[in-house]
Amino acid sequence: MKGLAINIIFSLIIALVGVIVFISxxxxxxxxxxxxxxxxxxxxxxxxxxxxxxxxxxKSCVPSEVQPVVAExxxxxxxxxxxxxxxxxxxxxxETEIKQLYKTHPCYELHLTSQVGDVTEQNVTDxxxxxxxxxxxxxxxxxCGSKNQILWEIDGxxxxxQKIILIKYDNSTDAIRVIG
Numbered sequence: 001m002k003g004l005a006i007n008i009i010f011s012l013i014i015a016l017v018g019v020i021v022f023i024s025x026x027x028x029x030x031x032x033x034x035x036x037x038x039x040x041x042x043x044x045x046x047x048x049x050x051x052x053x054x055x056x057x058x059k060s061c062v063p064s065e066v067q068p069v070v071a072e073x074x075x076x077x078x079x080x081x082x083x084x085x086x087x088x089x090x091x092x093x094x095e096t097e098i099k100q101l102y103k104t105h106p107c108y109e110l111h112l113t114s115q116v117g118d119v120t121e122q123n124v125t126d127x128x129x130x131x132x133x134x135x136x137x138x139x140x141x142x143x144c145g146s147k148n149q150i151l152w153e154i155d156g157x158x159x160x161x162q163k164i165i166l167i168k169y170d171n172s173t174d175a176i177r178v179i180g
Contacts, residue, residue, distance in 0.1 A: 035061070068106035068166065078117035081159070085110070086124045088167050089150060089176050093137045096169045106168040107176075112159070119159040121152035121178075137176065147175075154180040 039061030073084050092107030125142035128134050138145025141152075151173065159165065162180040170177045 068109040068168070070109045070111065072111045072113060073116075074113045076114050076116050078119055078123060081112075081116045081119050082123040083127055085119065085159075085165070085167075085178070086127050089124070089178065090133070090136050092167050092169055092176055093149070101169065102171060104169060104171045106166060108167040110165040110167065112163055112165065115161050116159055120157060121150065121154075124150070149175045151175045151177045153177055 042061065071088065073081055075081055075084070088108045088110065095107065096102065096105075121139070122142055125139045125144050128137070128139065128144045129142075134144040137149050138147040139150040140146055140148045141150075151170065154162065154165075159180055164180070166177075166179040168177050168179070169175075
């Protein structure tokens with residue numbers, strides 16, 4: 001008799017927990033958590049098995065308003081800052097393809113902590129050319145591919161004493177804009 005009572009109590013507890021979880025899912029209390037878990041796990045699993053270039057994210061997992069990732073560049077060297085900026089430009093381009101965010105959105109907001117040594121579009125493109133990376137993103141302005149996918153909109157065309165640089169994807173031109 002005692003064993004039967006314990007089985008009934010455990011069965012009732014399990015049934016009650018199941019009903020609470022079901023009601024939470026239906027009313028939306030766990031909906032955001034479930035969506036986050038699904039989107040996070042789905043993105044990692046598909047990129048692991050299919051590779052980053054071919055994986056896509058379901059539209060329900062893509063946030064409606066994309067906020068830029070804030071990053072800080074502490075170096076002052078022209079070469080190092082050019083390389084870091086190029087990595088952010090290529091990452092923005094690849095993320096746009098992977099997440100299928102084919103509308104204008106900001107990717108990165110770069111904060112420069114000190115004055116840098118004259119970074120230009122030519123410096124960034126030279127790294128692309130020297131490392132044979134013109135297939136990842138093209139910049140026809142300086143002989144790297146046939147398309148102009150990097151639009152440089154920096155005051156005076158040289159990054160020297162700007163404090164904030166915005167890197168964003170522009171749907172109207174299908175290019176990455178570097179704005180300072």
